[in-house]
Amino acid sequence: MNAHPPLRRLAAGAVALWLLAASAGAALAATPDPTIPPAWPIDTSLAYSWATGAVPPSIIRTAVDAAAADANGSRGSRAPSFAYSSAGSNAVSYGTSNPCGVNGLACFSRDPARGYWHLWFRENGHRYDWGTLSWCEMTGSPYGCFRAETITIDEFGHVAGLDHHVNLASDSDYADAVVQASSHARAQVGWNASAFGRCDVATLQQLYDVASWTTLYSTCLDVPTSVTLGVLSTTAKLGTLVTFTATLQSAGTARLAGNPMAGRAVVLQRLTGTTWTDLATMSPGTTAGTYRAVYAPSATQAYRAVFRKPANEGVRASTSSSLTIVVVCTTSPCSLQAGTAGTGGSR
Ligand SMILES: [Zn+2]
Numbered sequence: 001m002n003a004h005p006p007l008r009r010l011a012a013g014a015v016a017l018w019l020l021a022a023s024a025g026a027a028l029a030a031t032p033d034p035t036i037p038p039a040w041p042i043d044t045s046l047a048y049s050w051a052t053g054a055v056p057p058s059i060i061r062t063a064v065d066a067a068a069a070d071a072n073g074s075r076g077s078r079a080p081s082f083a084y085s086s087a088g089s090n091a092v093s094y095g096t097s098n099p100c101g102v103n104g105l106a107c108f109s110r111d112p113a114r115g116y117w118h119l120w121f122r123e124n125g126h127r128y129d130w131g132t133l134s135w136c137e138m139t140g141s142p143y144g145c146f147r148a149e150t151i152t153i154d155e156f157g158h159v160a161g162l163d164h165h166v167n168l169a170s171d172s173d174y175a176d177a178v179v180q181a182s183s184h185a186r187a188q189v190g191w192n193a194s195a196f197g198r199c200d201v202a203t204l205q206q207l208y209d210v211a212s213w214t215t216l217y218s219t220c221l222d223v224p225t226s227v228t229l230g231v232l233s234t235t236a237k238l239g240t241l242v243t244f245t246a247t248l249q250s251a252g253t254a255r256l257a258g259n260p261m262a263g264r265a266v267v268l269q270r271l272t273g274t275t276w277t278d279l280a281t282m283s284p285g286t287t288a289g290t291y292r293a294v295y296a297p298s299a300t301q302a303y304r305a306v307f308r309k310p311a312n313e314g315v316r317a318s319t320s321s322s323l324t325i326v327v328v329c330t331t332s333p334c335s336l337q338a339g340t341a342g343t344g345g346s347r
Pocket residue numbers: 004154155158164179180181
């Protein structure tokens with residue numbers, strides 16, 4: 001049953017956007033959630049308090065606080081964080097007085113320009129034309145109940161700027177998002193989600209950037225990457241060490257462009273004949289997104305850096321252009337002085 005009709009969206013602009021997204025057609029693969037603009041500034045703290053005269057029962061308050069922790073802990077980005085504060089200027093309401101539409105379980109309004117949002121929960125036992133609302137936390141989780149904690153994550157997602165996930169025609173990707181037009185009751189898939197889904201996180205990362213340079217990109221994304229390889233000199237005396245430095249960055253759009261990518265596996269490869277072979281997995285460099293390997297070449301050969309697509313991350317593989325280290329002074333005694341040999345120069 002549709003427990004989250006579009007009527008629950010209160011901002012006129014948001015309704016128009018939702019219609020646009022819904023008419024975009026069936027997606028062929030899991031896609032990031034659509035957005036409800038505008039976004040908040042990155043790293044915004046959104047404190048809430050209980051609405052005067054509409055304070056939720058304590059068990060619902062506990063569920064809302066748990067959902068705040070769930071959202072904060074799973075956003076994977078610099079999206080707004082949620083926390084209760086007695087002085088919080090944003091409100092959470094519970095009860096019969098709400099603008100949630102005929103089928104809404106809960107609903108929200110948001111106005112990032114004015115820095116304000118509001119959540120409403122319908123009262124337990126509310127009679128719809130399809131049946132009676134049961135909040136799992138209040139009713140001992142019978143079949144058909146709705147979990148307030150999970151519904152709150154959906155609402156926090158909306159407040160942050162997410163619109164409902166566009167599921168595949170089969171609905172097989174339902175678990176990829178909590179921000180869903182039809183919230184699931186117990187015991188349908190996803191009814192008790194305690195974290196944003198990967199396609200919720202994908203859009204939060206697009207809107208608010210990744211949380212840190214080691215944060216993994218959601219597997220609901222497909223972000224290109226770029227890796228480069230450099231050395232101080234492309235000429236080396238036989239037996240001396242060459243320091244290779246690779247730089248790995250995201251090459252997506254907007255906030256996902258040019259981010260250093262730290263904590264990944266970047267491999268230094270060497271060309272032997274016509275075959276590239278792995279020489280070493282490079283170590284973290286001194287700055288985020290750089291990687292380092294030290295090697296003493298025994299002959300003039302070409303090198304490159306490779307970033308392979310990780311199974312747990314929504315980014316693409318990349319390969320640097322190659323560079324050739326010319327090995328000089330291969331016979332003893334060597335007549336050349338360090339720094340004057342060859343044509344490599346420094347850069
Ligand atoms: Zn929703």
